[in-house]
Amino acid sequence: MKLQRKNRLRATALGALAVSGALVLTACGSDDNSDPGTPKANGDKSSSASSIDCGKAKGQLRASGSSAQKNAMDLWVKNYMAACSGVEINYNSSSSGEGIVAFNQGTVAFAGSDSALKPEEVEESKKSCKTGQGINLPMVGGPIAIGYHLEGVDKLTLDAPTLAKIFDTKIKKWNDPAIAKLNDGVKLPDKSIQAFHRSEDSGTTQNLGKYLGAAAPKDWKYEAEKKWPAPGGQAASGSSGVAAQVKQVDGAIGYFELSYAKSQSISTVDIDTGGSAPAEATSENASKAIAAAKIKGTGKDLALDLDYTTKADGAYPLVLVTYEVVCDTGNKAETLDTVKSFLSYAASDDGQKILTEAGYAPIPAEINAKVRETVNGLS
Amino acid sequence: MASTTPIDTPPAPPAPPERDESPKSTGRMGDKVFVGLSRGSGILLLVIMASIAVFLSYRAAIAISKDEGNFLTTFDWNPAGDPPVFGIAVLLFGTVVSSIIAMVIAVPIAVGIALFISHYAPRKLAAPIAYVVDLLAAVPSIVYGIWGALVLVPYLEGLNLWLDQFFGWTYIFEKTEVGVARSLFTVGVLLAIMILPIVTSVSREVFLQVPKMNEEAALALGATRWEVIRLSVLPFGRSGIISASMLGLGRALGETMAVATVLSPSFIISLHVLNPGGGTFAQNIAAKFGEADEFGRDALIASGLVLFVLTLLVNGAARLIIARRKEYSGANA
Numbered sequence: 038m039k040l041q042r043k044n045r046l047r048a049t050a051l052g053a054l055a056v057s058g059a060l061v062l063t064a065c066g067s068d069d070n071s072d073p074g075t076p077k078a079n080g081d082k083s084s085s086a087s088s089i090d091c092g093k094a095k096g097q098l099r100a101s102g103s104s105a106q107k108n109a110m111d112l113w114v115k116n117y118m119a120a121c122s123g124v125e126i127n128y129n130s131s132s133s134g135e136g137i138v139a140f141n142q143g144t145v146a147f148a149g150s151d152s153a154l155k156p157e158e159v160e161e162s163k164k165s166c167k168t169g170q171g172i173n174l175p176m177v178g179g180p181i182a183i184g185y186h187l188e189g190v191d192k193l194t195l196d197a198p199t200l201a202k203i204f205d206t207k208i209k210k211w212n213d214p215a216i217a218k219l220n221d222g223v224k225l226p227d228k229s230i231q232a233f234h235r236s237e238d239s240g241t242t243q244n245l246g247k248y249l250g251a252a253a254p255k256d257w258k259y260e261a262e263k264k265w266p267a268p269g270g271q272a273a274s275g276s277s278g279v280a281a282q283v284k285q286v287d288g289a290i291g292y293f294e295l296s297y298a299k300s301q302s303i304s305t306v307d308i309d310t311g312g313s314a315p316a317e318a319t320s321e322n323a324s325k326a327i328a329a330a331k332i333k334g335t336g337k338d339l340a341l342d343l344d345y346t347t348k349a350d351g352a353y354p355l356v357l358v359t360y361e362v363v364c365d366t367g368n369k370a371e372t373l374d375t376v377k378s379f380l381s382y383a384a385s386d387d388g389q390k391i392l393t394e395a396g397y398a399p400i401p402a403e404i405n406a407k408v409r410e411t412v413n414g415l416s
Numbered sequence: 417m418a419s420t421t422p423i424d425t426p427p428a429p430p431a432p433p434e435r436d437e438s439p440k441s442t443g444r445m446g447d448k449v450f451v452g453l454s455r456g457s458g459i460l461l462l463v464i465m466a467s468i469a470v471f472l473s474y475r476a477a478i479a480i481s482k483d484e485g486n487f488l489t490t491f492d493w494n495p496a497g498d499p500p501v502f503g504i505a506v507l508l509f510g511t512v513v514s515s516i517i518a519m520v521i522a523v524p525i526a527v528g529i530a531l532f533i534s535h536y537a538p539r540k541l542a543a544p545i546a547y548v549v550d551l552l553a554a555v556p557s558i559v560y561g562i563w564g565a566l567v568l569v570p571y572l573e574g575l576n577l578w579l580d581q582f583f584g585w586t587y588i589f590e591k592t593e594v595g596v597a598r599s600l601f602t603v604g605v606l607l608a609i610m611i612l613p614i615v616t617s618v619s620r621e622v623f624l625q626v627p628k629m630n631e632e633a634a635l636a637l638g639a640t641r642w643e644v645i646r647l648s649v650l651p652f653g654r655s656g657i658i659s660a661s662m663l664g665l666g667r668a669l670g671e672t673m674a675v676a677t678v679l680s681p682s683f684i685i686s687l688h689v690l691n692p693g694g695g696t697f698a699q700n701i702a703a704k705f706g707e708a709d710e711f712g713r714d715a716l717i718a719s720g721l722v723l724f725v726l727t728l729l730v731n732g733a734a735r736l737i738i739a740r741r742k743e744y745s746g747a748n749a
Binding site: 131132134209229231236237238239262263264268270271272273274278281282285286 | 494496497565566569570594595596598676677680681682684692703704706707708709
């Protein structure tokens with residue numbers, strides 16, 4: 038009995054050592070994976086503190102919403118707080134829906150959202166905005182990249198109808214004539230296509246659905262919802278999960294924000310819009326597509342109507358725009374100055390310029406000018 | 417952790433005596449206070465549990481009453497849709513099938529390891545092996561999930577093709593869809609690895625409790641070591657193995673993150689376990705909870721309640737089996 042106990046003790050110690058060793062190792066490993074889109078230290082250099090006008094900003098500011106703009110918000114907040122001492126900004130990147138709920142309850146000063154407020158949400162916002170109502174300010178644009186993994190093929194062009202058929206699992210092989218027609222001179226293998234989508238509800242899914250519905254209405258008949266609508270294909274959880282599967286599986290194709298493709302060096306599909314040449318998924322090309330957007334909001338509301346069928350040269354049409362939602366009038370007195378000052382910085386040239394480094398797209402100048410004007414007029 | 421269940425003290429030969437009607441007080445002040453305290457906390461616990469149950473059932477009832485589909489038979493989960501439609505058929509099927517696969521793989525292996533540790537391995541080796549196995553239980557499930565997604569899934573593709581080629585005729589192992597091994601079968605294999613330490617450790621403790629006299633008597637009659645195990649160890653340990661398996665099954669039924677990482681969820685029921693697709697209760701809750709609105713959460717709570725009932729049934733069945741073999745109850749579960 039005694040001998041056994043001694044052995045047990047020794048084994049426990051060994052086990053404990055193994056566990057703590059493993060813990061130390063995992064702690065090291067996890068650092069690299071966090072925030073794939075955050076550029077390393079570049080953000081600091083490009084943003085001179087001089088462009089930030091702190092004004093009368095002070096105290097604490099709470100905001101919440103879309104996780105799609107998390108990396109952009111992190112950069113802005115870091116730079117802003119470095120320039121304006123005494124101000125603390127907390128952006129809780131939960132989800133668009135939760136952000137809007139918190140905004141309408143009056144617990145946050147502004148919300149981030151992947152989609153513009155719905156009419157009933159505007160109606161509800163009048164309670165917390167007292168004299169005014171909630172408006173949408175487009176602040177961050179971004180391309181949704183179509184990533185693929187196909188041994189031996191490092192350039193691939195697709196158009197909206199083909200994409201729709203691929204994600205609807207109507208096209209099952211990589212050497213399908215429809216794909217071959219768009220890729221002259223590329224040797225396509227006789228492999229099965231494995232299309233990956235998000236397993237949980239997601240704004241990225243909804244934006245892809247909007248694009249496919251607008252650009253390929255004949256081949257994509259599903260409603261643009263946050264839930265994946267088509268019956269076939271495989272699912273993985275989160276943008277990171279989809280990206281990991283595409284990276285791993287030969288023959289896979291999936292969709293995620295560009296930053297995930299960049300950080301894991303996944304090849305992305307060029308989209309043939311019918312323009313002079315297929316458009317590559319880059320921040321600049323996404324900006325060109327957003328430039329074709331029309332403002333559909335009335336009054337101070339700047340909600341955008343994206344033109345998914347744009348044929349402008351080099352414009353990458355599969356984009357998403359995320360908004361900041363604020364009250365046009367009736368903002369809380371204690372946070373108004375800080376909100377104006379912070380959003381002015383986000384909409385400033387410097388604030389928009391650093392977006393590119395994080396894989397996002399700046400809002401086109403014309404619309405951005407209106408955003409700045411509106412931010413200045415907040416009361 | 418697995419090692420919380422074992423009974424470390426040497427076994428008391430007869431089963432413990434029937435419980436007394438109520439604790440007898442000696443009349444001292446301290447005793448009275450202590451009795452009051454323990455009774456009070458017991459009742460408090462029951463009240464808390466009951467109110468949780470009431471709250472959950474209430475929320476679930478709200479959700480089910482607004483469900484435009486059939487809660488039991490609809491193959492879809494869209495409480496945010498218009499009209500809201502959701503059903504648990506796919507989840508129930510996926511949970512049960514993946515757990516069955518896990519049990520079929522894990523229990524024989526676990527019993528084998530437990531027998532090896534308790535009866536075959538040299539003393540010096542037994543304790544370290546036992547601890548290594550127990551250590552597996554301490555690995556967080558998300559780590560299993562990541563390992564499963566990055567290592568297990570690519571490796572299982574080969575096994576899947578092999579199964580499809582030679583056992584495709586069984587229908588179950590026929591692969592009709594292309595796709596990597598993000599299937600219920602893979603989930604089953606991963607769950608088997610995860611429940612192995614619990615089943616092993618409890619079985620091992622039970623095997624160690626087999627009365628030495630039984631074994632020696634068998635040996636004296638000229639039995640080989642395997643015959644000793646077959647004639648005295650296994651019959652004595654049967655109820656222990658069953659309760660160990662039920663502990664493992666409980667973990668398999670409720671496993672969340674590992675399943676969510678490894679499975680490619682979709683709302684279909686298919687007996688082709690090698691095809692990607694399917695879903696389990698816990699995985700569905702983890703995947704849908706973040707973006708769900710209040711009604712969506714109610715719907716998920718309703719599905720969670722079904723899982724709760726399922727677990728209750730499994731545990732109840734296990735207790736029945738164990739109670740029937742009370743004379744052998746090595747691990748008085």
